[in-house]
Structure formats: C-alpha cells, structure tokens
C-alpha cells in the first residue's frame with residue numbers, strides 16, 4: 268500500500284511538492300493500480316493538533332507499561348478521550364499497513380509545515396510503532412524550498428526539516444536504507460523578480476528532483492520484486 272500525504276498550503280497547480288508527489292503517485296499507480304493507494308491532504312483536511320484528552324489517554328497507557336493498541340480502548344474514561352482515540356487509531360493503522368509512505372513536505376521556516384507536524388504528533392501515540400512494525404516501511408520525503416541548503420550554500424546547515432524527519436523515522440524503526448529525501452531548491456526564483464538570475468539553477472534543481480522521483484519509484488519496484 269502507498270500512503271500519499273501532501274502538506275503544502277499552496278494551490279495544487281502552483282505547489283512544487285504537490286506536483287512532485289503526484290508524479291511519484293501516478294508512476295506507482297501505473298504499476299500497482301489504485302486499490303492500494305491512500306491519499307491524505309493534510310493542508311485541506313487537517314489532522315487536529317493533539318489535545319489534553321489525547322495526552323491523558325497516552326499517559327494512562329504509559330503508566331501501565333504502554334498497553335497494546337488493541338487494549339487502549341479499555342483505558343478510555345471520557346467522551347473527549349474516546350474522540351481523541353477515534354481520530355488517532357485509524358491514522359496509526361494507515362501508517363502501519365503502508366509499504367511506502369510518500370510525504371510532500373515543503374520547507375516552512377527552515378522546518379516542516381505545522382499540518383504535517385500535527386499528523387506526526389498524533390500518530391506517535393505511545394506504543395504505536397513498537398515491535399519493529401516499521402522495519403519494512405519505506406519513506407519518501409519530497410520537499411521544495413525557496414532557497415538553497417546544499418554544500419557551499421549561504422544557508423548550508425539551516426535545513427531543520429530533513430534531519431528532523433530522518434531522526435523521527437529512524438527513531439521509530441524505519442531503516443536508513445528505506446528513507447529517501449528529494450528536494451527542489453530555489454523554488455521562489457520564478458516568483459520573485461530579484462531572484463530572476465537564479466531561474467536556470469532552479470529549473471535544473473526541479474528537473475533533477477523529477478528524475479530522482481522517477482528513479483525512486485523504479486528502485487522501489489526493484490526492491491519489492493526481490494522481497
């Protein structure tokens with residue numbers, strides 16, 4: 268199953284991450300069909316930020332040594348907690364049952380969009396990813412950024428998005444070899460007149476990102492065939 272997430276607040280026809288993640292999803296569907304495809308638009312249909320009820324339920328589980336997800340329902344003590352769990356459990360199930368998680372993740376303020384962070388906070392309920400349930404999961408993160416963050420760039424080292432996402436998924440058991448990070452840089456050059464001289468570099472970065480997306484789908488096919 269492919270779980271495809273977008274988190275750009277920008278319109279579909281203007282968003283670079285939406286365009287690149289769609290390219291991946293279209294290629295994937297051409298091979299696998301549509302049955303195993305799930306899509307969530309975290310900007311249009313946001314996952315609510317976690318609340319006190321979510322924390323209470325999670326802490327009750329932790330106090331008991333972290334109960335299995337199947338038993339969390341037995342810990343519920345209020346309607347608010349029931350609502351929190353009803354929102355949370357299906358999202359965790361979606362992640363755990365996905366072979367590939369594709370994340371369209373624009374850089375916002377050197378990090379990730381709040382809509383994506385809200386999803387991450389919610390799915391990370393105590394015990395959600397125990398017992399190596401993500402050890403066979405692939406994660407493909409596709410970003411776009413207005414500036415440049417590679418070696419030699421003025422803002423080299425200011426990217427707090429990819430390192431954060433790498434740490435997050437590694438911490439929850441996704442093997443390093445199963446993590447892919449693709450980005451198109453200088454995406455604001457087309458929009459902002461004073462960056463016009465960067466347009467050729469931006470076009471090259473976007474073309475390279477498209478190529479990487481296509482080869483990433485092909486590599487996933489190859490790995491899947493060997494399994």
Ligand SMILES: Cc1cc2nc3c(=O)[nH]c(=O)nc-3n(C[C@H](O)[C@H](O)[C@H](O)COP(=O)(O)O)c2cc1C
Nearest residue numbers: 275277282283284373375376377411412413414454
């Ligand atoms: C709220 C916001 C914050 C942004 N912060 C950054 C930033 O810190 N660094 C950067 O290089 N670009 C930044 N940008 C530019 C976006 O990363 C860039 O436009 C990217 O293409 C957005 O992804 P999208 O095209 O899929 O919407 C920001 C854009 C927005 C809307």
